[in-house]
Amino acid sequence: MLNHTHLNIVIADDEAPARNRLRTLLGDIENTQVLAEAKNGKELLEIINQAHDAQTTAHIVLLDIRMPEMDGIEAAQHLQKLPKPPAVIFTTAYDNYAIHAFDMSAVDYLLKPIRLERLQTALQKARALLPSQLETLTPLSPKRTHLSINERGRILLVPISDVIYLRAELKYITVRTAEREYLIEESLSHLEQEFSHIFTRLHRNCLAANAYILGYEKRHQDEHTEKQWVALLKHVPETISVSRRQQHLIRQTIL
Numbered sequence: 001m002l003n004h005t006h007l008n009i010v011i012a013d014d015e016a017p018a019r020n021r022l023r024t025l026l027g028d029i030e031n032t033q034v035l036a037e038a039k040n041g042k043e044l045l046e047i048i049n050q051a052h053d054a055q056t057t058a059h060i061v062l063l064d065i066r067m068p069e070m071d072g073i074e075a076a077q078h079l080q081k082l083p084k085p086p087a088v089i090f091t092t093a094y095d096n097y098a099i100h101a102f103d104m105s106a107v108d109y110l111l112k113p114i115r116l117e118r119l120q121t122a123l124q125k126a127r128a129l130l131p132s133q134l135e136t137l138t139p140l141s142p143k144r145t146h147l148s149i150n151e152r153g154r155i156l157l158v159p160i161s162d163v164i165y166l167r168a169e170l171k172y173i174t175v176r177t178a179e180r181e182y183l184i185e186e187s188l189s190h191l192e193q194e195f196s197h198i199f200t201r202l203h204r205n206c207l208a209a210n211a212y213i214l215g216y217e218k219r220h221q222d223e224h225t226e227k228q229w230v231a232l233l234k235h236v237p238e239t240i241s242v243s244r245r246q247q248h249l250i251r252q253t254i255l
Contacts, residue, residue, distance in 0.1 A: 012062065014068055022091070029120055045157060048082070049154045066093075073134070073138065084128075106133065108126065147160065165207060169205070202246055204243060206241075211234075216250045
């Protein structure tokens, strides 16, 4: 349970009537303040960043599941990158199958239309999500549209479509875009499974985005080694070595 006498709340829902309904109900609950409203997950994360910059804490997010651009489950995943993420209470009109998933995860949710008494109870027991709870809910959501990076207490969103390659280095993954590199703590194998339609594994430690592979070429890495196959990439000068195991990709391209 949150130990705050005064709760700062952010409402995220793509439907204005639903946001208005929650704002009205919260007006009848003491010691609550609506910091802001968002129409989708991307707007929500921008609001959380703005609150951080203003040294204001968002204690609770009332988060709709189905929203355009970024749904509630993906937004909740990104929120967990914060050092102290807000508590999340999902709001949903989902069917019984999905409600069962929320119950099994012990995640608090409010079924629309939301009643005042149920909202009060949810606020009283609100707590931060656990990673295991989000993992259970992930199948209800489409694949992520963004990767998120925590930099100095803010959430930076990197569109998957901007990622040129993902390279594993020790416990981090380097995310390379045309502009810069980012570091995230995720499993390369999990990223490969999630985005198998977008990335190809070129060797054990690297996935390259199919859309950014220009072609393949044999090159000397230095004067003492034999020529090796590398992938040439759009927008960046570096190349990616292709392991022997993955050289069938080159044959397929040539043929």
